[in-house]
Amino acid sequence: MITSARGQCSKDQKVAIGVDVGGTKILVGYVTEDGHVLESRQYSMDRTSQLSALRSIDEAIDHFLQLFGDGPPAEGIGIGLVGHIDPEAGVWKHAINIPIHEPIHLSEKMEKRYGLPVTLDNDVRCATRAELLYGAGQEFKHFIYLNLGTGISMGIVSDGRLVRGAANYAGELGHMSVNTVGPRCSCGRIGCMETMASGGGMILRAMDLLSSYPQSTLNQYASRLQTDRIFIEALQGDLLAARIRNEALGALQISLTNVVNLLNPEAIIVGGGVSRDKSIVDDLEAHLRTTALPPAANALVCIEQSKLEVGRVGLVGAASLVWGGGINETHR
Structure with missing residues (x-):
């Protein structure tokens, strides 16, 4: 079950930064490997242009790190995005409800900006991954x-x-x-x-x-x-x-x-x-x-x-990419 657990992370617990990018909002949070959200914040998405959308993501992560940069060290950043994603290449190829018309090598861009490994995937596949690891996948x-x-x-x-x-x-x-x-x-x-x-x-x-x-x-x-x-x-x-x-x-x-x-x-x-x-x-x-x-x-x-928290399932699934963002995830 996805829960909030601020301040309850042990020293040996793995932590990732999850970023759930939707058509109208961006959710950023610290998430542990077992699916606990330590802290999260929601930000607005500017869909005026491709440049403004990318700037919104940068500003959301920057602000979150300003607030919680003294938190547990993150092993990487996992980002769930609307539209067509190439996870292997780290490319956001296209989106309909956000004006992504030209492919952007987002993983490479973010890795240079934050000095952490970055993995991308489609937002609904991230949510499905959360179900696979922490929800329905435990039963079906x-x-x-x-x-x-x-x-x-x-x-x-x-x-x-x-x-x-x-x-x-x-x-x-x-x-x-x-x-x-x-x-x-x-x-x-x-x-x-x-x-x-x-x-x-x-x-x-x-x-x-x-x-x-x-x-x-x-x-x-x-x-x-x-x-x-x-x-x-x-x-x-x-x-x-x-x-x-x-x-x-x-x-x-x-x-x-x-x-x-x-x-x-x-x-x-x-x-x-x-x-x-x-x-x-x-x-x-x-x-x-x-x-x-x-x-x-x-x-x-x-x-x-879903038995998982509606507002955070995509965030948790995105963060989980850090611990295994390959194309074929096996059932746990």
Whole structure:
């Protein structure tokens, strides 16, 4: 279990600096080898340009080290990043929701700046790695880590090993087409699941439809709308909120039925901010039990919320790269 343990690090305990870079925030922290967060701080991400995004990461790490530079000596820095990463070369190749248009040799750049070894990987694969080492991987050898947050992606674990694909790009579930006439996604395609079922997609969808639902209670929250409010109002019978929730659930049901039939996991572990609505998880499981092919449905032990802390799972997974950031991680 990932916990906070400030000041509880023994002298022989290995410590790494983890950096979890998302589309809107950066989380930096000291993490022990057994997954304890000693200290962490959150910083904002400036997505104005590639240069501003890289500057945001530098400034976040710099400030964290200014605050806690007298902490335990770190063995290295592990960084989880949105988008396409080449871990072996240490290159951040491309990202959609952060304007990374030109590949950047981030490991080399950071190693020169901080004098520590630096390892990179995709943020969802980092979170999946945390599950593999500290969470679901202790119980299951075949599982899917489904991240339902601002965007949607999944990590695939088969026989205790993280599946990456030929270009370390396996698991981009959010860009599976579920609707041929839906809104256009940030990737440029129409009908991607992310536009309907991610936290960001649901909020944008609700904002687009507010004028058509003048009686919706969501109008009261237009300047500060969050997915948890959509779920609350849906349960209260608000028509727009219920529409947004049901469309999101329908898109997830279609895609996860395909995933279960294709990959035959023992478990689907759901993380990310949207996963806090347990009713979504329960509805997904009920649907999968009746729509997935019987051998796949029977092998599916559970679909459940992650037992790891939602806000820190990516940070811990990123830090763990320092102690084994290779392409094929084996099951512990």
